[in-house]
Amino acid sequence: MPIDATMTLNEPQHRFELIVDGHMAYEVFERFAGGIAYVHTLVPKALEGRGVGSALVRQLMDYARREHLLVRPDCSFVKAWLGKHPEYQDLSLAHGAKPEPRQPPPYAPQDATLPHHPQPAEPLRIPPRRAEIGGGLAVARALPSRHQRTIGAWCFLDHAGPAHFGPGHGMRVGPHPHIGLQTFTWMLEGQVLHRDSLGNEQLIRPGQVNLMTAGRGIAHTEESFAGQTQLHAAQLWIALPERVAQMAPRFDHYPDLPRWRQDGAEAVLLAGSFMGQQSPVQVHSPLVGIDWFAPQGAALRLPLRPDFEYGVMPLTGSANVQGQAVAADELLYLPPGAAELALDLPAGTRALLVGGEPLGEDITLWWNFVGHRQEDIAQAHADWLAGSARFGNVPGFDGPPLQAPPLPWTVSDAMDNGASSGV
Numbered sequence: 001m002p003i004d005a006t007m008t009l010n011e012p013q014h015r016f017e018l019i020v021d022g023h024m025a026y027e028v029f030e031r032f033a034g035g036i037a038y039v040h041t042l043v044p045k046a047l048e049g050r051g052v053g054s055a056l057v058r059q060l061m062d063y064a065r066r067e068h069l070l071v072r073p074d075c076s077f078v079k080a081w082l083g084k085h086p087e088y089q090d091l092s093l094a095h096g097a098k099p100e101p102r103q104p105p106p107y108a109p110q111d112a113t114l115p116h117h118p119q120p121a122e123p124l125r126i127p128p129r130r131a132e133i134g135g136g137l138a139v140a141r142a143l144p145s146r147h148q149r150t151i152g153a154w155c156f157l158d159h160a161g162p163a164h165f166g167p168g169h170g171m172r173v174g175p176h177p178h179i180g181l182q183t184f185t186w187m188l189e190g191q192v193l194h195r196d197s198l199g200n201e202q203l204i205r206p207g208q209v210n211l212m213t214a215g216r217g218i219a220h221t222e223e224s225f226a227g228q229t230q231l232h233a234a235q236l237w238i239a240l241p242e243r244v245a246q247m248a249p250r251f252d253h254y255p256d257l258p259r260w261r262q263d264g265a266e267a268v269l270l271a272g273s274f275m276g277q278q279s280p281v282q283v284h285s286p287l288v289g290i291d292w293f294a295p296q297g298a299a300l301r302l303p304l305r306p307d308f309e310y311g312v313m314p315l316t317g318s319a320n321v322q323g324q325a326v327a328a329d330e331l332l333y334l335p336p337g338a339a340e341l342a343l344d345l346p347a348g349t350r351a352l353l354v355g356g357e358p359l360g361e362d363i364t365l366w367w368n369f370v371g372h373r374q375e376d377i378a379q380a381h382a383d384w385l386a387g388s389a390r391f392g393n394v395p396g397f398d399g400p401p402l403q404a405p406p407l408p409w410t411v412s413d414a415m416d417n418g419a420s421s422g423v
Contacts, residue, residue: 003018003020003050003051003052003055005020005055006018006059007056007059007060007063008132009063009130009131009132010026010132011131011132011133014028014029014030014405015027015028015029016029016056016059016060016063018052018055018056018059020047020050021046021047023044023046023047024044025041025042025043025044025047025052025053025056026041026042026056027040027041027042027057027060027075027078028040028042030074030405030406030408031408032072032408033408034070035069035070035071035072035093036064036067036069036070036071036072037071037072037073037074038057038060038072038073038074038075038078039075040075041053041056041057041075041078043056053081054081057077057078057081058085060078061082061085061088061091065088065091067129067146069091070091070092070093071088071091071092071093072092072093072094073092073093073094079094082094122335123321123322123324123333123335124147124148124332124333124335125324125326125330125331125333126142126143126145126147126148126311126330126331126332126333127330128140128141128142128159128329128330129141129142129145133158133171133173134171134172134173134174134222134223137160137161137163137170137171137231138161139158139159139160139235140159140329141156141157141158141159142157142158142311142313142329142330142331143155143156143157143236143311143331144156144365148311148331148333150239150358150359150363151309151310151333151354151356152285152287152309152354152355152356152357152358152359153238153240153241153283153284153285153287153356153359154236154237154238154239154287154289154311154354154356155237155238155239155359155363155365155370156181156235156236156237156365157234157235157236157311157313157331157354158234158235159233159234159313159315159329159352160231160232160233160234161188161189161190161230161231161232161233162188162189162231162232162316163230163231163232164229164230165224165229165230165231166229167227167229169224170190170223170224170228170229170231171192171222171223171224171231172222172224172399173221173222173223173402174221174397174399174400174401174402175220175221175393175394175397175399175400175401175402176219176220176221176401176402177214177217177218177219177368177369177380177383177384177391177404178212178214178217178218178219178220178368178369178370179214179215179216179217179245179369179370179376179380180214180215180239180240180245180363180369180371180372180376181214181237181238181239181240181369181370182211182212182213182214182237182238182240182283182284183210183211183212183214183220183235183236183237184209184210184211184235184236184237184238184270184271184289185204185210185211185222185234185235185236186209186233186234186235186236186270186289186291186352187204187205187206187207187208187209187210187232187233188206188207188232188233188234188315188350189206189230189231189232189233190206190224190225190228190229190230190231190232190233191203191204191205191206191224191225191228192204192223192224192225192228192231192233193222193223193224193225194210194212194220194221194222194251195220195221195394195395195396195397196212196218196219196221196249196251196394197218197219197220197391197392197393197394198218198249198250198251198392199395200251201396202251202253203225204253205255207255207257207268208253208254208255208257209253209254209257209270209281210251210252210253210254211251211252211253211254211281211282212249212250212251212252213240213247213249213250213251213252213282214240214249215240215244215245215246215247215248215249215250216245216246216247216248216249216390217249217380217383217390217391218249218251218391218392219391219392219393219394219401220394221394221397221399223397232315234315234352236289236354237370238283238284238285238287239285239359239361239363240370241284241285241361242361242372244284245370245376252281252282254279254280254281256280257269257270257280257281258277258278258279260277262298262300263298263299263301264294264296264297264298264299265292265293265294265298265300265345266292266294266295267290267291267292267293268290269288269289269290270289270290270291271287271288271289272286272287272288272289272355272356273288274288274290275303285356285359286308286356286357287355287356287357288308288353288354288355288356289352289353289354289355290352290353291350291353292343292345292350292351292352292353293345293349294345294346294347294348294349294350295347295348297345297347297349298344298345299344299345300341300342300343300344300345301340301341301342301343302340302341302343302353303339303341304334304338304339304340304355305355306336306337306338306339307336307357308336308355308356308357309333309334309335309336309355309356309357309358310333310334310338310353310354310355311331311332311333311334311353311354311355312326312331312332312334312341312343312351312352312353313326313329313332313351313352313354314326314327314328314329314330314349314350314351314352315328315329315350315351315352316328316348316349316350317346317347317348317349317350319343319344319345319346319349319351320342320343320344320345321334321341321342321343321344322334322338322341323342334355336358341353364376364377366407366408367381367404367405377407378407381404381407385404
C-alpha cells in the first residue's frame with residue numbers, strides 16, 4: 001500500500017516525523033555546514049512491514065535535494081536504503097558526493113555561519129522554509145537562508161500564523177537560552193505570555209512589541225495565554241554588534257508605537273526612524289522595521305536610505321514590490337543603492353518592511369545563539385548543559401527546558417578557527 005503521508009520537520013526535537021494511521025515514524029538528524037546527517041530511524045511495530053521506513057527516507061532525500069544539502073548517512077537503515085537507490089547517491093557523502101566549489105552553505109538553525117558577503121546587485125526573491133515551533137505552530141522562515149543571511153542586523157525572521165487552535169493549545173516554548181542577540185516579537189493576533197530568567201512576566205497583545213536583549217546570556221519561555229484560540233505574529237532576531245554582544249541582559253515591552261496613515265495604508269514604526277518618526281524600541285545598529293496594512297488597497301512610494309539594504313515580506317495577501325509580484329511569506333531582498341520603494345498593496349494586504357545598514361561583521365548563528373566566534377557558542381552550549389547560573393531559571397513555567405543538540409564542531413575546532421577567548 002503506498003504511503004501518502006507527508007513528513008514534517010520538528011526542529012526543536014531534531015527529527016523529521018511521518019504520521020501514518022495515528023502512529024509516528026521519525027528520523028533523528030544533526031546538521032553540519034553544507035549538509036545534514038541522518039543518525040537514527042525509528043518505525044513503530046504497528047507500522048512495520050508497510051514500507052513506512054522507505055517512504056520516510058525517500059522524503060528525507062527529497063528534502064536534502066530541495067535544500068541543496070549533502071547527506072551523511074550515519075544510520076545503517078539510511079545507508080542501506082541509499083545503496084539500493086542510485087538516483088540519490090549524488091547526495092551521499094558515503095558514496096563520494098562532494099560539495100560544489102564556493103557553494104554557500106544552506107541555512108540550518110543548528111549550524112549557520114553568516115559571513116559578511118558583498119550584497120547582490122539586483123533584488124533577490126527568497127522563498128520561505130516551513131518549520132514548526134513549540135506547540136506544533138507552523139511558521140514561514142525567511143531569514144537566514146542560503147540566499148541571504150542577514151538584512152542589516154536582522155538575522156532571523158519567522159512569520160507565525162495566522163493560526164487558530166482549540167483552548168489549551170497554541171504556542172508553548174519551554175525554557176531555552178540566548179546570547180548575542182535581541183529577540184523581537186510583533187504581535188498581530190492573540191496574546192502570548194513571556195517569562196524570563198530575570199523574573200520578567202509580560203503579556204504581549206496585538207499592536208505591541210516585546211524586545212528581549214540576550215547580551216551575555218538569558219533564558220525565557222513563550223506560551224499562548226490561557227483561553228486564546230488564535231495567534232499571528234512576526235518573530236525576528238537582531239544580531240548584537242560585537243561591541244555590545246556581552247552587555248547585561250534586559251527585557252523591554254513597548255505597548256505604544258508611532259502610527260500614521262499614508263496614501264491609503266496604515267503604518268506602524270516598529271524599530272528605527274522613518275519620515276520624521278522615531279520608534280522607542282532600543283536597538284544597537286542602524287535599522288528600520290515598519291508594518292504596512294492596506295484595508296482598501298494602497299500605492300506607496302516610500303523614501304529609502306541608499307546605504308541600507310531592505311526586505312519586504314507580505315504577511316497576508318500579496319504585494320507588488322519594485323515591479324515584482326511577491327506572494328505571502330516570500331521575502332524580496334533589495335540591495336543598497338535605491339532611494340525609493342514602489343510598494344503596491346491590494347486590499348487587505350499586510351506587509352513587513354525591514355532594513356538596515358549591512359552588518360559588516362561575521363557572525364555564527366547556531367541553535368538559539370549568535371556569536372562572533374565559535375568558541376562563544378561552544379561556551380554558551382556547555383553552560384546551558386551544565387545548568388549554569390549564567391542563564392538562570394525561568395520562574396512560573398511548569399515544563400522542562402529545551403535540550404540543546406550536540407555541537408556540529410568540537411571546542412578544539414573553534415580554537416583552530418581563531419577563537420581566542422571564552423564567555
